[in-house]
Amino acid sequence: xxxxxxxxxxxLYATAFAASLxxxxxxxxxxxxxxxxxxxxxxxxxxxxxxxxxxxxxALEKARRNNLxxxxxxxxxxxGGQTFYPDAIVLDMKKYNRILNIDRAxxxxxxQSGATWDDVQEAINPYGLAIRVMQSSNxxxxxxxxxxxxxxxDPREGPLIDTIDSFRxxxxxxxxxxxxxxxxxxxxxLVIGGYGLFGVVLDADIRLTADEMLEERTLKMGxxxxxxxxAENVRDNPAVGLTIARLSTAPASxxxxxxxxxxxxxxAPLPDNPPKLKEERAVELTKFLFGxxxxxxxxxxVSWTLQKRIFASENGTILSRNNAMRPExxxxxxxxxQRTDLLQEYFILVNRFVPFIEGLGKIVRGSGxxxxxxxxxxxxxxxxxxxxxxxxxxxxxxLLFNHRRDSRGISQLERATQDxxxxxxxxxxxxxxxxxxxxxxxxxxxxxxxxxxxxQLKKKLDPDLLFMNEFYARYAP
Ligand SMILES: Cc1cc2nc3c(=O)[nH]c(=O)nc-3n(C[C@H](O)[C@H](O)[C@H](O)COP(=O)(O)OP(=O)(O)OC[C@H]3O[C@@H](n4cnc5c(N)ncnc54)[C@H](O)[C@@H]3O)c2cc1C
Numbered sequence: 001x002x003x004x005x006x007x008x009x010x011x012l013y014a015t016a017f018a019a020s021l022x023x024x025x026x027x028x029x030x031x032x033x034x035x036x037x038x039x040x041x042x043x044x045x046x047x048x049x050x051x052x053x054x055x056x057x058x059a060l061e062k063a064r065r066n067n068l069x070x071x072x073x074x075x076x077x078x079x080g081g082q083t084f085y086p087d088a089i090v091l092d093m094k095k096y097n098r099i100l101n102i103d104r105a106x107x108x109x110x111x112q113s114g115a116t117w118d119d120v121q122e123a124i125n126p127y128g129l130a131i132r133v134m135q136s137s138n139x140x141x142x143x144x145x146x147x148x149x150x151x152x153x154d155p156r157e158g159p160l161i162d163t164i165d166s167f168r169x170x171x172x173x174x175x176x177x178x179x180x181x182x183x184x185x186x187x188x189x190l191v192i193g194g195y196g197l198f199g200v201v202l203d204a205d206i207r208l209t210a211d212e213m214l215e216e217r218t219l220k221m222g223x224x225x226x227x228x229x230x231a232e233n234v235r236d237n238p239a240v241g242l243t244i245a246r247l248s249t250a251p252a253s254x255x256x257x258x259x260x261x262x263x264x265x266x267x268a269p270l271p272d273n274p275p276k277l278k279e280e281r282a283v284e285l286t287k288f289l290f291g292x293x294x295x296x297x298x299x300x301x302v303s304w305t306l307q308k309r310i311f312a313s314e315n316g317t318i319l320s321r322n323n324a325m326r327p328e329x330x331x332x333x334x335x336x337x338q339r340t341d342l343l344q345e346y347f348i349l350v351n352r353f354v355p356f357i358e359g360l361g362k363i364v365r366g367s368g369x370x371x372x373x374x375x376x377x378x379x380x381x382x383x384x385x386x387x388x389x390x391x392x393x394x395x396x397x398x399l400l401f402n403h404r405r406d407s408r409g410i411s412q413l414e415r416a417t418q419d420x421x422x423x424x425x426x427x428x429x430x431x432x433x434x435x436x437x438x439x440x441x442x443x444x445x446x447x448x449x450x451x452x453x454x455x456q457l458k459k460k461l462d463p464d465l466l467f468m469n470e471f472y473a474r475y476a477p
Pocket of ligand 1: 082142
């Protein structure tokens, strides 16, 4: 692009960027429930900010009395109506967020379900403790993470269910039960990964690990080399504490080039006074730069070049596990009126990674989707939850699309998503239920063999279907 044109394009984009900030400041929330993607929404009966257990008891009584449904919301980062339902009472759990106990000797924490991972990190950092499994960011609530059975970046840890000892659950009848692998055990695999359909998780006992110092090391490679590199250098290497990879979406190296970042155990021990937790800086600048890659091909090229420089400059950085588990995220906030950012995630067997990426490239190009970002994590097999996504050792590919919000845009995305899910299924993989409801019920059943039993048990354990959301409405037979 010529220089005056380039400057003009940047100025135009900068004006739109400033306008989007103003819109964000003035958008009212009202009684319409939605999520960060703003793709679906519903007029709900009311949103109750939960502060105490008695708030939940009263809300459940009110719902039963008035024949209303209950939906539960945490940080609302799921993207398919998992947190709302038309005319339901929505329990907003974010203020139900106390840390109840830290057991240093046994490395466990008991925490209310509306607390975020950030709250947990703040509480445990002074004791030299760290979280075993959480998402790649710390903004999510414990209840939302348990209900999605989230996974993280530690290649030795499976999904969150592995680290949950027990939790208290308020059922549809208002009774509170303790649930663990040995007590009321039938509820354990249903509630974890159960998207709020079996009751309200009140608090949970979660296993922690020791905090430690890690060294950040990033290297570049071709996509086809990654599975072998990973198997030889990361998967069985106890020195790797955390790992994440990023694929290029820039036109010149589209899905061909990638960077792998490993956080390797450093020789220096954790100091007696553990390092302070870092906060996100220069958010608006990063947001501006990331926004460029949403806009067009040259923006993606600029963004990929800048990312390469950042990887190079951060190589060799020593930081604590807690700080490595606080990557920047605020810059992703996006409030454009006509467009939205959407996440999707596919779980692909390690040896099927390359064919999946080839097929993905064809679908993205063929359907004209704007793929902005793609990152890769690793999840060892775990089938403990009824709706388990990683039935075999898998790479988890997180795709971020920027897309129109109008009905034509949504249909286009729906078709392409169904193609991507088919591609994943052909490769014996699956997809994550926490995002849009585009996959068909047949695709859900193919990816989740436990789905039939999940929906049957829902009807048995909550016969009046008190707990309800759009996910259930779309997929329950
Ligand atoms: C930018 C971004 C990055 C992400 N990265 C990852 C990642 O690295 N790994 C990963 O696994 N996932 C990731 N996710 C997905 C995320 O883990 C899930 O969407 C998770 O559910 C979000 O937590 P939340 O607090 O926003 O939950 P919400 O979206 O508010 O709720 C999710 C579900 O939990 C239920 N729920 C909430 N609280 C309770 C409760 N107290 N009791 C019972 N049910 C409850 C809700 O009803 C809903 O069905 C990411 C999402 C985004 C947007």
